[in-house]
Amino acid sequence: MLELIQSVNSAVNNFIWGVPAMICIIGVGLLLTIKTKFLQIRKFPYAMKETLGRVFKKQDASDGSMTPFQAVCTALASTVGTGNIAGVAGAIAIGGPGAVFWMWISAILGMCTKFSEVTLAVHFRERNQEGDYVGGPMYYIKNGLSKNWHFLAVLFSAFGVLTVFGTGNATQVNTITTAINSALLNFHVISQSSVGTANLIIGIIAILVALILLGGIKRIGQVAERLVPFMAFIYIFFALGVVVLNIDQLPAVFGSIINGAFHPASVTGGIVGSFFMSMKKGVARGIFSNEAGLGTGSIAHACADTKEPVKQGLLGIFEVFTDTILICTLTALVILCSGIPIGFGADAGAELTISGFTSTYGNWISIFTAVALCCFAFSTIIGWGLYGARCIEFLFSSKVIKPFMLVYSLVAILGATVDLGMLWSIAETFNGLMAIPNLIALFLLSGTVVKLVKDYFHEK
Numbered sequence: 001m002l003e004l005i006q007s008v009n010s011a012v013n014n015f016i017w018g019v020p021a022m023i024c025i026i027g028v029g030l031l032l033t034i035k036t037k038f039l040q041i042r043k044f045p046y047a048m049k050e051t052l053g054r055v056f057k058k059q060d061a062s063d064g065s066m067t068p069f070q071a072v073c074t075a076l077a078s079t080v081g082t083g084n085i086a087g088v089a090g091a092i093a094i095g096g097p098g099a100v101f102w103m104w105i106s107a108i109l110g111m112c113t114k115f116s117e118v119t120l121a122v123h124f125r126e127r128n129q130e131g132d133y134v135g136g137p138m139y140y141i142k143n144g145l146s147k148n149w150h151f152l153a154v155l156f157s158a159f160g161v162l163t164v165f166g167t168g169n170a171t172q173v174n175t176i177t178t179a180i181n182s183a184l185l186n187f188h189v190i191s192q193s194s195v196g197t198a199n200l201i202i203g204i205i206a207i208l209v210a211l212i213l214l215g216g217i218k219r220i221g222q223v224a225e226r227l228v229p230f231m232a233f234i235y236i237f238f239a240l241g242v243v244v245l246n247i248d249q250l251p252a253v254f255g256s257i258i259n260g261a262f263h264p265a266s267v268t269g270g271i272v273g274s275f276f277m278s279m280k281k282g283v284a285r286g287i288f289s290n291e292a293g294l295g296t297g298s299i300a301h302a303c304a305d306t307k308e309p310v311k312q313g314l315l316g317i318f319e320v321f322t323d324t325i326l327i328c329t330l331t332a333l334v335i336l337c338s339g340i341p342i343g344f345g346a347d348a349g350a351e352l353t354i355s356g357f358t359s360t361y362g363n364w365i366s367i368f369t370a371v372a373l374c375c376f377a378f379s380t381i382i383g384w385g386l387y388g389a390r391c392i393e394f395l396f397s398s399k400v401i402k403p404f405m406l407v408y409s410l411v412a413i414l415g416a417t418v419d420l421g422m423l424w425s426i427a428e429t430f431n432g433l434m435a436i437p438n439l440i441a442l443f444l445l446s447g448t449v450v451k452l453v454k455d456y457f458h459e460k
Contacts, residue, residue: 009426016432017284019276025283025293028439029109032116035450040111040317043457050311051318084323085373086175086349087285088331093348095281096268097253098260100332102282103289107324110292111317116442116449119313120144121298122306123452129398135302136387137295137438138394144445152437153394156295159434160391161404165411166427168384172377173412178350183370186363231375232327238368239330242360246337253336271344284428287435290323292316294431295438296387310456334360381412 033040040047091099117137124143125135138160141153243250260267264278291297297319306312331353335342338356342348350373357365385408389401442449 013429024439028442029113033112047314047317051315084327085353087289088328089348089352091281091285095278096260096264097256098264098278099282100257101261102279103286106283106286107320111320114292114316114320115313117295117298118301118316119309121302122309122312125302133303136299141441156437157391157394163430163434164384164388169411171427172380175350176374176377180370182354183366186366235372239334242334249337268344290320293435299387299390
């Protein structure tokens, strides 16, 4: 049965993430960049000033389910996760160091893509039965496009419900088990034969996320605003330490990234020889990490206590920069600067990043990496729980949210016990399926984005 699932998923994945997908993702990002006159570069200083100064304000409007800081933390909770750690490791192992370069390119374009998603989500949001703001791709399709395009909103929500189980839960729990097992094995707390039992126990413990998820949108925002800044700061601190201690390797590492982007065989010894494979993995894992093009982050932003769509959209630029340009790059440098052996051509996960830390600091750091990965993954599970709830609410009603959350939490056991490679591959496939209706909507609504940008900066 598993072989059948793998073969079907492989066929769909190769199609979804083939040439057409690369053209759509990069093409829409490039279109939005050109139509907004390179907003993410031209207004980058302004965006950083507005976002860094504003996220600490309690509110800037009179209502909403979250403060702007909680909204950006909830969105970052789902993006700053295992995609930054396990996803980057997998991209380098399968696509070579050049995959990091394509991750950067997708992030630069993704800043504008995510800015557009957040701006549209706030502009076209509405109130639900509980009086909370709801928004995201399904709502800007429903309220911004004609009825002929409303089927895209249904497709996005359906794919979204399926995606949250893999991207938002199973892969996250799988990475938690990898991190905890690495620490326990390093300190000889458990033996290799006990790993399966430990995984099951961890999976059962992970179900406790239901206690937060069932607390609703405000509970999610409160947890995210405390967890995200702390875990990001600690991770950046230790990752920078690895880079500083191996500073002499930095020129060669950047050389391998640039050279490997266009000539991967020369860096990987011929094992990864495909330019397209390097590009595909870099873009796919970059999107898995920062979600630009998926539209999911805009669901959290739509809940924000703000009346300025473009102002909230600037937080999307900040998110992609923080997530991919900063944290993903540091993860890549931890792996490449530390000089650990990389099994090119074979899938890898968090264990590769953990090896980069332990080879520099020693086994004691595996305790930190276990805690950091648990925080990263836990926050992602919470953020994606919100996305799944909004998608299923759009398809049915708010009455099915709590049953959905219970099922979502139980998937943690599956994530703790199933093969890593298959989980990441299935998650990538659903990410691609989810991106298609959103990218079509962004293309059709690009004129609205341009108008909103012009109006906002004209007033300024």
